Amino acid sequence: MLLLALSAVALICQSRANALHDRWPPEADTFYLPPSRILKLASLGHNELAADLIHSRANVYFGTQLHARLPTKWLAQYLHAAIDLDPQFRRLYLAGSAMLIYNGQRIVPDMVLAANSVLERGRQAFPFDWEIPFQLGFNLLYELPIDAPPDDPRIPGWRQQGVEVLRQAALYEGVPFFIPNLVARMLTKQGSQDLAVRHLEQAYAVATSEVARTQIRSKLAQLRGIQVAEDLAEKQREFQSMVNGRYLDFSEAFSLVIGPRITSNSIVAARVHSTIPREVSGP
16 A cells, blocks of 8 residues: 555656646756756866866857857856856856857847846955956946836946946056046046947957857947047037137138237236246256
8 A cells, every 4th residue: 555655646746747847948958957056066076177067068058049049048047057166267257247248139138137147246256356347337337228228217226336336446456557547437428438349349359259249349330430420520629619719700721820819818928928037047
């Protein structure tokens, strides 16, 4: 009787397990990873080796999905599992966060937030590494606001948090010269574009596929085109302001050749300057 009861319980458990399995996504059997605690036990102390294997599997999965033009919805799980096994695997944070965003799909806030969760773990593992908070700050200040709907209530908070993260990154030892300058200008429109260009150049350097590089190149070309157009417009405004301050009734060439307009104020200033005794150098 006991054997029959145990057999009946086993059949019921198998039936329920099969019912649960039928509700899994079709790719779950191929891409599923056990929990990190199980992976650590299975690695028998060789955690770094296991992290390398999972990272390699993540790269294969990423490339396969890119080739098929499909979402990479299992990628974040691979990255976090590898990080759990080896938190000092620095490339996982930088390259992994870029892979989560630039994967050939239309960028949406959830993709950027998934990348940010990886970068936040990187900040904890490498508290003195400027590149990780730089990418995180860029995502918060620039990437998330442009990928979200204009009326998304989270945008002001993202931008405020991004400014603070970038301000902190500018104080790190060994930070490149352009970071403090960007932080000083990032509240302006032009500053945000400079920040975007610098970040995309960093993302391009760690991109692992030609599809991702193509996507990043397209963004870079667009931003650089905007920069050139705005620089030309600013130079034109400066030139026009200079001409307007000289001789409006004459041609621009005349104003450039003659120089600044002579006014009563400039004459008085010149006379005052000429009456100031010059310091005599030497004996």
